[in-house]
Amino acid sequence: MATYKLELKLNGEKLSAQVLAHENLLSVMRNKLGAKEVKNGCNKGDCGACAVLLDGKAVNACLTLALQANGKEVTTVKGIGTEDQPHPLQESFVRHGAIQCGFCTPGMIVSSKALLDTIPNPDRRQIREGISGNLCRCTGYNKIVEAIEDAALKRKS
């Protein structure tokens, strides 16, 4: 099958890979670009575990063809913050105990970041809507909502 050259920026780093026309971004991220932090929970857009920012907009990587990301900037949880420079959301998730098994966390942080980039001071209803595409089976969402709310406040101050 014919392959095509995909070029993108992943967390600020220029990368390229040979991909098939029908390959989704999730598969390419995990298997060709080493971005294992992007999780595969359902591979059909139901769970949000593979959420990434594509030019700043949150998308499910499983519903995005890899070639749709050509020439674009992809940001995962690793690009949002690191140990040296954690994003307020990451600190807040840890401090509030918003993490249990952690499998939804990378996608959840990506969606939260996208939310705060659009609505810097969301109320609880807006927070819940902002992460409604991300399933979490462990936490009951309470602590996640509180963590996002708190991160928004911290960012403001």
Next chain:
Amino acid sequence: MKKDPKDQLSNYEYQFIGKPVPRHDAWDKVFGRTKYADDFDMPGMLFGKVLRSSYPAAKILSIDTSGAEKMPGVAAVLTAKDVPNNETVTRFGQTHQVGGFEGLYRVLADKKVRFMGEAVALVAAETEEIAEEALARIKVEYEQLPGVFDPLEAMNPDAYQVGEGDSNIICNYQVRKGDVKEGFSRSHVVVENTYRVPFVEHAFLEPESGIAWIDDSEIITIRVSTQVIEHFRDVADVLGIPHNKVRVIAPMVGGGFGSKEDITVETFLALLTWKTGKPVKMTWTREGSIISSSKRHPYVMKYKTGATRDGKLMAMEAQLISDAGAHVYLSPWVLLYSTVDATGPYDIPNVKVDSYTVLTNNTFTSANRGFGAPQVCFAYESQMDELARRLSLSPLEIRKRNYLRKGDALATGRVLEYGVETEKTAIKALEALGEPSMPSSPTEKIGQGLASGMMSYGRMTFLHDTSRSYVGIELDGSVTVRCGVQDIGGGQASSLASIAAEILGVPMEEIKVFIGDTALTPIAGTTTATRMLYMSGNATLKAATEVKKSLLPKAAEMLEASPEDLVFRDKKVFVRGAPARAIPLADVVKACAADGVQLYNVAQFNAPFRELIDFKTGQGQVFPDFTFGSHAVEVAVDTETGKVRVLKLVACYDVGQAINPLSAEGQIEGGALYGLGYALTEEVILDKGITLTPSFSEYLVPTSVDAPHVKTIMLESRDGAGPFGAKGIGEPSCNSIAPAVANAVANAIGARILDLPLTPEKILRSLQKL
């Protein structure tokens, strides 16, 4: 922390225990560094895939694998005949009506398939695509059989036989206490209902996954998402090799909820790597997972409950029938939990329980958070509200008149020797719920509901459960814990760090906990049965205390003080009352090392050991202890659409002692939502054995917008069997939510729905609008 000051005992001054400290695994998770099972690759690895049965009940006439084997890139195609020991049988016990009962585990279907999704053949290939194509080229000739899909039908003597035996009934238990006839004759009201609860999917976010390889000393090594690394024994038995030639490693698990308690990919991976000599990875798709993994047992529960005019329970008679699906797995034990819990947290003088678990050609059922407790809780708590209604008592009042208290005995004769604070949890939950809200539209009705529950923590005492933990102190004063726990997200590993930190006075971040490796960590048992804090927490507490003891004489000598006056804190050893007299802990450790003092300890904790109970009367001790609590909810029911909105949800459970309140609250909140899905939306629908809900588009777990804010009230009686008086909370936390919702809906619309989930259709039907 949301704690009631009245529940705090001021003489407990802990530095780490009870403090909301960030979990030690949280930072890795938030930076995307945690490597789950599927995140691990090896050079030259193959991809494994499973061919699953096309029918729920059929004879396998022939399997032709030649087409698949011929494909370039295919390294192995295996069927039952290639498995050295394709069957293992666990003998569970003997029940008097049914006789001996046993669990058959078959790696690959042989001659007969019992459910849709049963594994028939395995493929390992160089790419996933080749493996997928190879599956399509395996030709299986089936002869379809009628099958049986209703457990009540399956109980008939002339029903289709799911297995090879002469009855589909796996086992039955009985509880007998007093005389129910007499009890009902002395009752002023008797309520009789039949309740039904559905199949439930665990819906962890991480599908089943693992990778296996043969290491340089010929050990079959499997890195797998599991709740039970001790399946290394089963894997070795399947391969016919010594147990110590198989190593199982459990990385952080992306949720388990019981479904990763049974073997998932382990034996498949071991067989494929053993056959090919190459590393093999296998990860199930979400659809594959839902179709082929275990489910929560559906039950049909007939309940008859009688009470006097003033609301005192006089008698309870229950018949429980659970659908075990196509294979036994843990069904007998799940049923035993239901049987012991059937009467709930109530003192009832006359009790008769008869329970059965039955094979069908549905997807097999096994452990699911709550392990048989939530099913009966839905029934007995619905009954309590019906009695209250008939007697014009409040739901709280009738419960208060019947709650078991510390020192009382269950219907099985077991005396409750640890804290029982059910009444307090119910009062607090209702208080926090407050006054009913106003309806937001003329078609909306508001209702409030209460339910209490009890569930054990720790495994059944006749299993003689044990756990071990290693605690060692390094020359720089940092601490190493090695304990074979599987961390499935509840903070199982981090709580061990809290315990070691408390005893040795070393900050959390200087404690490293190594977990889940049968080669390197002492075996700690399963992360199931809400047992890990109780068992491995106690083992770690014991080991850390021993390490401290071994350091004390030298420290006392160095500080010229008596050992009992020493305090370990902030990596220093102090003299009590004289904080200036302190030396670094590392100096003590170095001095001890120079003297040849042992700087580590491996401790074992044993749960109480009891013998198998009498299955004819149910009398005896089955569990170490129970966790008690209540849920209160407020719902708004739209009488035009049948839609239920949960406006308020309060969860109040006695956790004994929260080791880390963030984690304990997290369990209570997560458990509440797990139970809320059970109440309102979750149902695996099977049509003659075929799953109609194989994805999260059809199987609806609550999202953030479906979920109310859960108000958590944590009581700490400090009266549990765990470390520092802790009780277990992981599973009990989801127990009483579904009946609380059902009671709230009944309160709102004046009609009781006896089947979960409470869908709009059922609500409209009960309002006679459908």
